[in-house]
Amino acid sequence: MKLLTIPGFWIAILAVAAAATLPWWVSGYILGLLTIAYYFGVFSMAWDLLFGFAGEVNFGPTFLIGLGAYGAGILNNRYELPIPYCLAVGTVLAVVGGLALALPALKVRGPYFGLITLVAVLLLQNMIVVFSGLTGGEIGLTVPDVISIDADTNYWLALGFMAVSGLILTAIARSPAGLILQAAGQDPVVTGALGFNVAKHKLAAFAVSAAFSGLAGGLVVFYMGTASVGTLINTSVGVQVIIAAVLGGRRTIVGAALGAVFLIAAGELLRPLGGLSTFVVSAVALLVILFVPSGLLGLGSLRRAR
């Protein structure tokens, strides 16, 4: 296991262990906030795999999240299947969506691909409103089952899920395949000329990113008991996922999770400001982009290796 030699791995383990003790210290309200923040952390980490490593700007993380969430939610709402089955189907649906996104990514670059992902989100949004009989439309979808009504259980589940996802995503990013992915993101032509299969690696990256986004989306639905466009699909949600990843530091995976926790915490601390809290959070993020472009975690250790 090369993972054990990564500086910061043990720090992350300690941080997760410390976070696991929180239910004995803090109120249920803060636990609820952190639970959502951890799921958001997974969204951002999955996004960072695509952007930081594959070099693909996905403006539609919520397209993948929404497919997973609504796929799982609709199954549970209509057919009352057990939660694990619903989650599995939602995840598969998200992976299919991710592969559909990956096809144009192999053909077009930069802003064009960004736009396709944006269009995918808008289409999904419209479809949800149009097929409101199935999806609950503007009002949202209520699911009969929830994972647990106990705040502590939900919190530990989210924390565990984030820790395991972070571990898997980091392992993928640091594997030889992750290196090829990075090379492909920076110069697909040369990478291909060196004999690496760029298309295969990109498709795999999209599938992995989509699987984590979709699964996390499904888990959020069964945590909250509802799915709605406003909480899971709106562009503002997607923007939050992206900001968290950029704030935490691109190409770090773990940084994305920190960024998500930071964003949710900052939003909460600024709540007394009322309508201005989003303004302040965006302003802080903009300042970070302008003055500390490498994010909170500094340049990823991969940078130093070069």
Next chain:
Amino acid sequence: MIGLQILVDGFAISALYALGAMGFTLIFGVSGVLNLTHGALMVMAAVAAWAASALFGLGSYAGAAIGILCGLAGALVTYFAVVAPIERSRAIPREEKEIFVLTGTLLWGIMIQELVAYFFTDNPKTVLPIVEGVFEIAGVRTPRNQVFTAVICWIVIGLLWLFVNRARAGKVLLAASMNPRGVTLLGHDMGKIYVAVWAIYGLLAGTAGVLLGMFLGVSSYSVGPLTASAFSIVVLGGLGSVTGSLIAAYVVGYLETATAYLISPAYRVIPALLLLVAVMYLRPQGLLGRR
């Protein structure tokens, strides 16, 4: 009859789309910047016009002028405070400039949107129109305001066309949007050209915003859809092609209007989005794109 109705209604909304998208595409052509503050600037201009004309009672002409100036100021601030620092930053690797500009302008747009919502609430606002009343065109009842919107849009589009094709300074801009390096070799200062393009963009976005405010009304919720529609139109027409975005604006505008009338307003944007996806798959450079 419904065909005529679609023709008349679609014309004005398409003209508005075109006005907004043309400045957007000029900026991309000249500097390669995709400006996601677009919708926020349009809404800001409209709300400024509304505040000046309705809140402070300055009348519709003064309101419109203030709104357009607000668009101009907003665009210049966007360039100097957000875009230029990112473009100049040494800490950001070249290949990542694009995503940073996108993220930066997006954040700046959210900040403008939040400020507008904070000071003026997010209720929809209709700017005091300059003309009132209703025309009868071939048996179709049309608000005069709508005709006025279309006429002003086309006057501005015409002026822009004259400027880039006939005026010396405009020709430099057009040349810069086609080949920035060549223009630099001819001894033009790209820095000045960037500022000029952003200023023209600001006037266009401001005008489009104010007209939209008179014609349909705006709220802070319109920011996202406005940016998305400009972005789509520009890609459909071909990034950097001004004529392309004009044609694409009419395609999208009419497609949306026809869908709303013939099928249902709920489906309004879906065909346009599907068309966009098809174009991206079949002809990624857009209708008149050069790359």
